[in-house]
Amino acid sequence: MDNIKIIVSHPGKQHSFQTATAMERTGILQYYVTSVYNKRGSITSLISKIAKGDLKKKLSTRFCSSISENKVKQINEIFVVITLFLNRFPLLNYFTENWNFFVESLFYKKLMKFVKKESPDAIIIYNGSSNKHLKELDNTRIVKIMDMSIAKREYIHDILQKEIDETGLKEIRKMHMSYWDEKMIRNDKEGCNMVDYFLVPSHFVELSLLSNGISREKIKLVPYGVDIKMFSYKERKRKDDILRIIYVGNISYRKGSHRLLQVVSEIDGVELFLAGTYDKNSSLYTNYSGIKNIHFMGFITRDKLNDLYNQCDIFILPSLCEGMAMVGLEAMATGLPLLCTYYSGVNDVIENGINGFVYNANKNDELKHHIIWFKNNMDKISEMSKCARETSLRYSWDIYQKNVSKAILECIKEKKILRS
Incomplete structure (x- = not known):
């Protein structure tokens, strides 16, 4: 590959293992830089032993066998270990968000020094507090590529503010204070102007960039993938006429939980299973925890999700804002039709009435209509289930790796042409 060298960096994980694996298999990965990683002799390795x-299961996922260990560099490991601990306490939400911002900022500050020293052809970073440190690379020929895992912060702020205006729910701002933090919004906006190219997983994220003045030529659309072996298909046998709906993710306003809970509480013959962390003091929990057809299950580890999916009929994503919710693809891989909003990102793969339905996030009547449709047409779920699985096969991680490698090489080639 003409000695091309790429550094992939992420202070956490998300889908960065897949991106780094793609670079490794293409023969262009110079380093994968992260924080928590189960590498021999690391703090993570020591903690995972006790x-x-x-927690042990979570730490065991911070390792990728397809990335050469000598190419993994760790920064700020202990700080992010603390972050993983704090994330388990919803009551500390606002403090945790600010702590995350501080830790990410420190990570990227050290990262930029490392990158300048190693001088790769390109660096892949993720949206967050990386932005304000990008100016360190201004006088280099390093191509700066930002992988946008979610829509721009300012765009999210506008959506949440509109939701407050429509519903009068002031708790939305309290739960998601960081989206009103002017420093974070400014950092996000200024940083995007320093990036050469953007990788986006969905048209929703692309729209958030375009609406903020980013040129379409700088945007590469690369949908995420799913582990089609881990999330396997199983034909379901119906035992009763109860429609079982599953949601996986944090219980929050940004995730649209308030609208979902309200709608499901009004429908008979439906059960909702919520697999994700929640704040016991939030009205999202206190107002609905006593309702018989709503089940707050708490955090469920990934190794148990497949069995949970196979016990349900449909998967729901009521999100007000996402990037491309990978849990949606995972659920489809097990054969669950998807009911999602236009803001979920995964709506890009939905064909209405074939493998699921897409609805407007702020329209409770649409959500209710689709749930009742599934309830009244349970005989059609089996065929939709097969279509959902077939859809997921077009979005495997192998396909993602080929697409992201192609996109990154295009970025480097295009930048060279612009410079010549």
Whole structure:
């Protein structure tokens, strides 16, 4: 590959293992830079040996066998270990968001020094507090590529503010204070002007960039993938006439939980299973925890999700804002039809009435209509289930890796042409 060298960096994980694996298999990965990684001799490795339960399982996922260990560099490991601990306490939400911002900023500050020293052809970073440190690379020939895992912060702010105006729910701002933080919004906006190219997983994220003045020529659309072996298809046998709906993710306003809970509480013959962390003091929990057809299950580890999916009929994503919710693809891989909003990102793969339905996030009547449709047409779910699985096969991680490698090489080639 003409000695092309790429550094992939992420202070957490998300889908960065897949991106780094793609670079490794293409023969262009110089380093994968992260924080928490189960590498021999690392703090993570030591903690994982004494950890128990869900924490041990979570730490075990911070390792990727397809990335050469000598190419993995760790920065700020102990700070992010603390972050993983704090994330388990919803009551500390606002403090945790600010702590995350501080830790990410420190990570990227050290990263830029490392990148300048190694001088790769390109660096892949993720949207967040990386932005304000990008100016360190201004006088280099390094191509700066930002992988946008979610819509721009300012765009999210506008959506949430509109939701407050429509519903009068002031708790939305309290739960998601960081989207009103002017420093974070300014950092996000200024940083995007320093980036050469953007990788986006969905048209929704693309729209958030275009609406903020980013040129379409700088945007590469690369949808995420799913592990089609881990999330396997199983034909479901119906035992009763109850429609079982599953949601996976944090219980929050940004995720649209308030609208989902309200609608489901009004429908008979439906059960909702919520697999994700929640704040017991939030009205999202206190107002609905006593309702018989709504089940707050708490955090569920990934190794248990497949079995949970196979016990349900449809998967729902009521999000007000996402990037491309990978849990949606995972659910479809197990054969669950998807009911999602136009803001979920995964709506890009939905064919209405074939493998699911897409609805407007702020229209409770549309959500209710689709749930009742599934309830009244349960005989059609089996065929939609097969279509959902077939859809997921077009979005495997192998396909993602080929697409992201192609997109990144295009970025480097285009930048060279512009410079010549």
